[in-house]
Amino acid sequence: MSADLDNTVSYLEVKKGLGSWLYTLDHKRIGMMYLCGILFSLMLGGAFALLVRTELFSPGMTIVGQDWYNKFFTLHGAVMVFLVIIPGIPAALGNMVLPIQLGAPDVAFPKLNLASFYLWCSGAFLLLLATGLGGVDTGWTFYTPYSIETQTAVIPAVAGAFLLGFSSIFTGLNFLVTIHKFRPAHMGWFQMPLNLWALYATALMQVLATPVLGITLLLLFVERFMHIGIFDPTLGGDPVLFQHFFWFYSHPAVYIMIVPGMGVISEMITTFARKPIFGYRFIAYSSVALALFSFLVWGHHMFVSGQSRLANMVFSALTFSVGIPSAIKVFNWAATLYKGDIRLDTPMLYVLSFLILFTIGGLTGIFLAVLSIDVHLHDTYFVVAHFHYVMMGSTLVAFVGALHYWWPKLSGRMYPETIGRVCAWGVFIGFNLTFLPQFVMGSRGMPRRYWDYDPEYTLYHRISTVGAFILGVSLFVVVCYLAWSLKRGKKATKNPWGASTLEWEAPTPPTVFNFPEPPPEVEIYNYDDLVEVPNANEDGVTNWERRPAADKPATSSHH
Amino acid sequence: MKPYLLAFALVFGLFAPPAMAQPAAAPPPAAAVAPAAPAAAPPAEMTWWEKEAAKPYVYEGTYWLPPAANKDAKGPDDLFIWVLGMSAFFFVAITACVVYFVIKYRHKPGRKPEPSPSHNDVLEITWTVIPTIIAVILFVYGWRSYISLTSIPETRPENQIAVTAQKWNWSFRYYNGVEDNVLHVPVDQPVKLTMTSTDVLHSFFVPVFRVKQDIVPRRFTYVWFWPTRTGVYRLYCTEYCGKDHSLMKTKVVVHSAGNYERYLSEAFGKQMSLSGAALGESVYKKKGCEGCHTLDGSVRLGPSFKGVWGTDVKLGDGSSVKFDEAYVRNSIQAPQGQSRPGFPPSMPVIPLSDKEIEGMAEFIKAQK
Numbered sequence: 001m002s003a004d005l006d007n008t009v010s011y012l013e014v015k016k017g018l019g020s021w022l023y024t025l026d027h028k029r030i031g032m033m034y035l036c037g038i039l040f041s042l043m044l045g046g047a048f049a050l051l052v053r054t055e056l057f058s059p060g061m062t063i064v065g066q067d068w069y070n071k072f073f074t075l076h077g078a079v080m081v082f083l084v085i086i087p088g089i090p091a092a093l094g095n096m097v098l099p100i101q102l103g104a105p106d107v108a109f110p111k112l113n114l115a116s117f118y119l120w121c122s123g124a125f126l127l128l129l130a131t132g133l134g135g136v137d138t139g140w141t142f143y144t145p146y147s148i149e150t151q152t153a154v155i156p157a158v159a160g161a162f163l164l165g166f167s168s169i170f171t172g173l174n175f176l177v178t179i180h181k182f183r184p185a186h187m188g189w190f191q192m193p194l195n196l197w198a199l200y201a202t203a204l205m206q207v208l209a210t211p212v213l214g215i216t217l218l219l220l221f222v223e224r225f226m227h228i229g230i231f232d233p234t235l236g237g238d239p240v241l242f243q244h245f246f247w248f249y250s251h252p253a254v255y256i257m258i259v260p261g262m263g264v265i266s267e268m269i270t271t272f273a274r275k276p277i278f279g280y281r282f283i284a285y286s287s288v289a290l291a292l293f294s295f296l297v298w299g300h301h302m303f304v305s306g307q308s309r310l311a312n313m314v315f316s317a318l319t320f321s322v323g324i325p326s327a328i329k330v331f332n333w334a335a336t337l338y339k340g341d342i343r344l345d346t347p348m349l350y351v352l353s354f355l356i357l358f359t360i361g362g363l364t365g366i367f368l369a370v371l372s373i374d375v376h377l378h379d380t381y382f383v384v385a386h387f388h389y390v391m392m393g394s395t396l397v398a399f400v401g402a403l404h405y406w407w408p409k410l411s412g413r414m415y416p417e418t419i420g421r422v423c424a425w426g427v428f429i430g431f432n433l434t435f436l437p438q439f440v441m442g443s444r445g446m447p448r449r450y451w452d453y454d455p456e457y458t459l460y461h462r463i464s465t466v467g468a469f470i471l472g473v474s475l476f477v478v479v480c481y482l483a484w485s486l487k488r489g490k491k492a493t494k495n496p497w498g499a500s501t502l503e504w505e506a507p508t509p510p511t512v513f514n515f516p517e518p519p520p521e522v523e524i525y526n527y528d529d530l531v532e533v534p535n536a537n538e539d540g541v542t543n544w545e546r547r548p549a550a551d552k553p554a555t556s557s558h559h
Numbered sequence: 560m561k562p563y564l565l566a567f568a569l570v571f572g573l574f575a576p577p578a579m580a581q582p583a584a585a586p587p588p589a590a591a592v593a594p595a596a597p598a599a600a601p602p603a604e605m606t607w608w609e610k611e612a613a614k615p616y617v618y619e620g621t622y623w624l625p626p627a628a629n630k631d632a633k634g635p636d637d638l639f640i641w642v643l644g645m646s647a648f649f650f651v652a653i654t655a656c657v658v659y660f661v662i663k664y665r666h667k668p669g670r671k672p673e674p675s676p677s678h679n680d681v682l683e684i685t686w687t688v689i690p691t692i693i694a695v696i697l698f699v700y701g702w703r704s705y706i707s708l709t710s711i712p713e714t715r716p717e718n719q720i721a722v723t724a725q726k727w728n729w730s731f732r733y734y735n736g737v738e739d740n741v742l743h744v745p746v747d748q749p750v751k752l753t754m755t756s757t758d759v760l761h762s763f764f765v766p767v768f769r770v771k772q773d774i775v776p777r778r779f780t781y782v783w784f785w786p787t788r789t790g791v792y793r794l795y796c797t798e799y800c801g802k803d804h805s806l807m808k809t810k811v812v813v814h815s816a817g818n819y820e821r822y823l824s825e826a827f828g829k830q831m832s833l834s835g836a837a838l839g840e841s842v843y844k845k846k847g848c849e850g851c852h853t854l855d856g857s858v859r860l861g862p863s864f865k866g867v868w869g870t871d872v873k874l875g876d877g878s879s880v881k882f883d884e885a886y887v888r889n890s891i892q893a894p895q896g897q898s899r900p901g902f903p904p905s906m907p908v909i910p911l912s913d914k915e916i917e918g919m920a921e922f923i924k925a926q927k
Contacts, residue, residue, distance in 0.1 A: 066802045139799050145776065146759040146801055151903055233777040239760060240775060273664075276677040282687075304762065305773045306780045309709060313702055320694035327690040328683070334653060335682075337660035339675040344665065352657060359653050363646035370642060370701030372635040372708050376769040379762060379797040443623045443639070445766025447797040450805035454793065456618070527672070 008516050010412065010509045025110035026512060028410065030117050031096030035403075037124060038092050039479050041083035046472050048076035053434075053468040056461045059453050069451040070137040071152070075127075077140030078157060082164045083124055085391055086253060088399045089260035090206075091120065091171050094199050096410050098175060100503035101193050104182035105513035107174050116170035119163050126160030129153075139449060141250070142217075144231035144242040148224060155224070162217045165210045168256070172206030175199055186521045190284070193501045193524055194277060197284040198263025201291035202256055209252035209295065216245040240305055247298035255294035257391060259287055261398030262329055265354050268405050269333050271499040272348035273340030276525040279332040286325030293322045303374050312371060319369040326362050330355065345497070346420035350401025353428045354394055361389030364439065379449075382442025385435045393431055400427070400478060407482065408496050412509040413489030414541055416481055423481075426474030433467025490539035498530045498544035505546075522546075606829065608822045612741045612812045617767070617790040628792060628813065629768040630785035634704025636769070642697065708770065711783045714751045717823065718744070722754040724761035724774045724796065725907065726860075727803035728847030737826045738845045742794060742811045744786055745819035751783045757907045762798035765811055773798055786813040802860075803850065834914065839922025842915050851906075854926055861902055864926045875900055887920040 005014050011028050021029055051072045055062045064072070095113065099106055107113050130136050133153040138146055142161075147154050179200050183192070219230050220242075229235025231242040262283075270277040277283065299307060299315030333355060342348070364386040368374045377383060401424075408414050437460035442448075446457050453461065495504040501524050506514050529546050536543030605613070620626040623643065627636055664672075720742070721732040731742050744750045754763060754774045761774040763782055772782040796807035814822060833841055843849055851860035867882050875898045880886055890897045894906035911919065 066805070070802065070804075137801070143760060143799070146799070149759070149903075149905065150801065233775075274672045275675070278676075279678045279683050281678070282683050304771045306775055306778065309706070312705070316701060316705075317698050320698050323694055324687060324690050328687055330653060331686045332683070334656050334660070337657065337664065339673040340660070340664045341666050341670050341672040342661055342664050344661070352661065355657055356654055359650055363650055366646065366697065367639065367642050370635075370638055370697050371705035372701050372769075373639050373642065374701075375705065375708060375771050376635055376639075376766070378771055379764070440623065444620065444625050445764070445793070445795070447764065447795045447805075449799040452805040525677075 005512045007511050007513045009511060010507070011512050012412065012509050014512050023114075025106070025114055027099050027107050027110065027113060028096045028510060028514075030113050031092050031094075032410070033117060034087060034092040034095060034120065037120065038084055038088055041079055041124065043476065043479065045076055045079035045084055046475060048072050048079065050468060050472050052076055053465040055451065056453070057465045058461075059455055059458060066451045067137065068135075070449075071135030073449060074136045074139050075131055078127060078136070078161070080391075081140055081253075081257075082161055083120075083127065085257045085395050085399075086164075086168060087120060087171075088257075088395070089264060089402065090175070090199060090202055090256075091116070091167070093264065093399070093402050093406060094175065094195075094202075094260060095171070097406055097503055098178060098196065098199055099182065100506050100510060100514050101196055101501055102178070102182050102187070103184045103502045103505075103515065103519035104178065105515070108177040108181055109174050112170050112174055116167040116174070119167035119170065123160045123162075123164035123167060126156045126163065130157035130160065141246060142220070142242075143246075144220070144237075144239045145233060147220065148232050155221070158217045158220055162214055165213045165217075168206045169210045172203035172210075175203040176207065179203075184519070184521075190281065191524060192284075194266035194280065194283055194287075195260075195263040195501075198259050198266070198287045201287040202259050202263075205252045205256050205259075205291050205294060209249050209256070212245060213249035213253075216242065216249065219245075240302070240307065243302050243305055244298070247301045248295075251298040251301065252291075252294040254387075254390070255290050257395045259290055261354070261395040262287065264402035264405070265333065265351055265398050267499070267501065268347050268351045268401060269336050270525050271405075271497050272343050272345065272351065273337050274343075274498065274527045275336060275340040276527075277332070278335040278338070279328075280525070282328050283332050286328050289325040290322065293318065293325070297322055300369065300374070303371060304378050316369060316371045316374075320366075323362065323366060323369070326358075330359055330362070344421075345404075346415070346417060346424055347401045347405035347497075349421055349424035350397050350404065350427075353424065353431075354397045354401065357389055357393030357397060357428075357431065361386060361394055364389065376445075377442060379447060380442035381438040381446045381448055384448050385438035385442060388435050388438075393435070397427065397431075400475070403482070405497065406503075407485075408492030409503060409506070409508055409510070411486055411489070412492050413485045413487075414492050414496065414539075415485045415489060419477065419481055423474045423478050426470055426477075430467050430470030430472070430474055434464050434471055435467070437461075437463045437467075490541050491537055493536050493541050493543035495530070495544045496542055498527065498532060500524050500527055500530065504544075520546075606825070608743065608812070608814075608818075608826065611814070611818075612743075612791060612810050614791050616810075617788070617792060625766045626788075627767060627769065628786055628788050628790070629770065630787050631704070631708045632767075632769045634700075634707060638697070638700055638704060645693065709783075711751055711781060712749050714749045714783070717820075718748055718750045720744075720750065720752050722752045722763065722774070723757060724754065724763070724807075725757040725847050726759065726800055726850060726905075727796070727807035728850050729794070729796075729807070729809045730845055730847065733823055733826075735823060735827050737823060737830055739826065740845055741809055743819065743822050744784075744811060744813055745816045746786045746789050746813050747816065749783060749785050751781060754780050754782065757909075758905070759800050760798045761796045761800050761807070764795045764797040765792060766795075767792045768811075771797060789813045789815055833918070835918055836921040836925045838915060838918030839920070839925075842911065842919055843922055846909055846911070860905060862899065864923050866927055868924045868926070873900060874898070875904070882923075884917075884920045887923060888916050891916055891919065 011026055055064055055069050130153040135152060136154055136157045137152045138150055138154060179196055222228055223230045223232055227235060229237035231237045231239050233239060266277055266283055296318045297315060299311055300319045303312050368377055368386060404415055441457050441460045446453060492508050494508050502519055502522060505519050529548060530544045531547050533543045533545055617626055624636060716734045723730040729740055730738060732738050756774045756776045758776060762771060763774060764771040768784040770782050770784050772780050774780055790813055792811045794809050794811050796804060853859055853863045854865055856863045856865040870882050871879050872882050873879050891909050891911055894908060898904040
């Protein structure tokens with residue numbers, strides 16, 4: 001995109017036509033395209049989830065046989081992990097928000113940014129191709145030797161995951177350089193919004209861990225086509241080696257998924273409590289600590305795989321260390337609410353859901369870190385419920401909340417508030433109905449990835465299926481009203497939530513290079529200067545204006 | 560009910576009824592439906608140990624856990640309850656704080672946030688140190704009970720059982736050569752299993768024993784337990800292994816010590832007395848042939864045995880061969896050369912004795 005674009009016009013209107021989107025180098029437009037792809041993938045992955053849950057409504061065959069059931073849960077997992085949750089917050093929302101939060105005109109490498117979007121598209125296309133070619137039935141983990149011998153479309157699916165990995169690496173690299181080089185002079189590391197700390201930690205993991213996934217998937221190709229024994233025991237390979245390689249990436253990937261969620265939660269909770277975040281440094285450090293620890297705990301996926309007891313001991317001990325930064329964050333968020341002035345707009349409802357769901361997800365993780373309990377719970381529904389509380393209940397809920405939070409800024413329109421709140425409750429209730437019964441099934445011994453189950457679990461599976469539909473319908477309505485609001489929503493103001501970070505100083509929607517004039521210096525998480533102005537525009541939307549306060553209360557201490 | 564359990568039940572109990580559903584008599588799982596008996600032989604009488612295995616499962620456990628039937632189950636079970644109580648405490652405490660703050664400090668017109676510190680080193684160090692201490696304690700106890708759960712004691716040869724897992728069937732072989740698809744073990748003695756797989760990963764899981772161990776092809780892994788009560792319990796495969804993963808389950812029958820010895824000797828006698836088609840039928844069931852080859856003409860992973868004897872069979876390399884004794888022997892001992900177009904080449908080498916192979920041929924011959 002050339003510099004001759006008019007930087008006084010909204011990025012959505014500066015140029016029209018399909019070409020202006022497909023060739024754009026504007027981080028906000030690239031983020032919007034990611035968002036469309038991710039929301040489409042979310043509905044696709046959700047459809048597979050509902051097919052899985054419908055099949056499980058009764059023991060034995062309900063709607064499909066084993067072959068299709070196995071494909072459904074594989075595609076649900078692969079689509080949700082690789083296409084929705086990993087890119088969800090960083091590539092879509094992070095792309096749109098990160099440069100503006102820095103007061104920068106774009107990311108450091110706009111062309112690389114577009115390239116990573118097209119890599120994402122190619123990877124997504126290959127995954128869809130695998131679906132079209134009859135699906136994949138290995139589970140999203142592609143464990144060998146089953147993935148070597150199955151007749152289903154493993155190759156396109158693995159190739160898709162390989163490309164998606166590179167998309168993730170490029171985005172991470174771009175963010176690292178942008179945060180290092182584009183921070184304004186007045187913004188030291190500890191004046192950065194916590195969202196940027198989280199995106200920085202995420203980018204570190206993306207750049208360091210994802211290449212291992214690429215190498216592993218490449219080795220799968222080599223084995224399949226050149227018959228060099230790496231993982232296949234009949235060729236002298238070791239199937240457990242694949243698990244080590246896979247989890248060496250996929251465990252950090254769990255934090256690639258959750259840490260950005262923690263970042264956006266930190267932004268939203270301070271805005272809606274109208275108070276500085278409690279314990280800024282502890283939250284910032286704990287993001288980085290999670291990024292580092294995440295590389296040291298992959299073996300806890302393999303406690304019963306046959307690895308040595310010494311390895312199990314070390315991985316169990318290290319796994320407990322991950323719980324500590326997570327606990328610190330939860331306590332800090334709860335303390336941020338203390339003596340605040342809390343407003344329960346839709347994004348805040350998602351924040352509160354997140355706090356409760358993440359607490360459950362984290363606490364149930366303790367059961368799995370205790371070696372002897374994990375032996376019983378491994379590969380049961382307890383594990384399924386636990387990681388859904390973290391991946392979906394935490395990351396996806398944070399993503400949907402953040403989408404509502406930044407939607408006015410990025411689309412220039414408000415979403416409908418009442419239905420937004422109803423859907424937030426629907427997501428919370430549907431989610432818990434779906435996954436709470438799964439903890440009980442799992443601890444009683446119900447194994448995962450089962451098409452058929454024993455009759456004593458029927459009631460719990462039925463509650464779970466009903467919950468899944470409530471959850472699915474709520475999220476579908478969210479996507480619908482967001483699309484509706486693009487044309488019909490109320491016009492958004494510059495700062496409808498009274499947030500304190502730099503992106504709210506940009507016009508709504510931002511101009512091509514984000515700021516028509518150099519952005520002001522602001523003190524983040526300081527709400528003293530912000531004054532609420534109701535009915536600030538013709539649609540009656542509130543705005544918060546920055547006015548030097550006459551008499552600052554000697555409060556929000558920075559001592 | 561203990562108080563911490565009550566607190567948890569208040570939260571979670573809303574979503575699930577308090578007692579485990581107890582079907583009066585457990586219907587046999589789908590996998591156990593017997594294939595049609597060969598037309599020639601009259602339906603065999605059930606042996607006493609088969610009748611024993613057909614008894615209903617032992618159900619009564621706690622709300623969270625199935626009944627415990629392993630001496631070492633106490634370690635993980637006690638820890639489970641402790642972690643549950645601690646989790647309930649923290650969950651209630653955090654949720655109560657959040658809900659209280661949201662209600663108390665909810666925005667009202669004219670309200671402003673009250674002055675409050677934006678950090679507090681003492682508080683923050685406290686809530687870093689407390690989780691750290693809890694983590695260390697839980698790690699140590701988890702490690703100790705794990706060690707006893709996985710330290711295999713000396714066992715007598717009668718209690719050492721070889722397990723072969725294959726898609727989608729279990730085979731248990733005892734020291735005297737007895738083979739069975741149901742795991743029979745004695746009560747109040749240590750039992751050691753040495754496990755391997757002929758194809759992909761599987762995993763051995765008996766919820767009442769609280770043990771689980773992956774089974775890896777071309778490798779041996781071990782699991783042991785000390786059954787504490789007689790009865791019939793569920794045994795699952797818990798590592799995804801393809802199409803019929805969810806049907807790869809069987810039973811554990813815990814016998815009194817005397818009955819276990821009786822089982823070993825009588826099952827041995829029965830096995831040795833078999834020959835011809837009856838031996839073939841027994842092999843067909845115990846070696847997992849029925850997972851892929853049906854007797855009713857329907858096609859699963861491999862061709863059906865119905866009406867194939869004496870026909871001409873087209874092979875993958877284009878040649879044609881007669882379905883006779885030699886073909887059966889070749890298919891069992893060197894299956895890769897015998898694969899047929901339209902079927903995946905997934906037939907494993909199955910180690911059978913000459914007598915068993917001859918029995919297999921007789922059995923297939925009888926499938927008209």
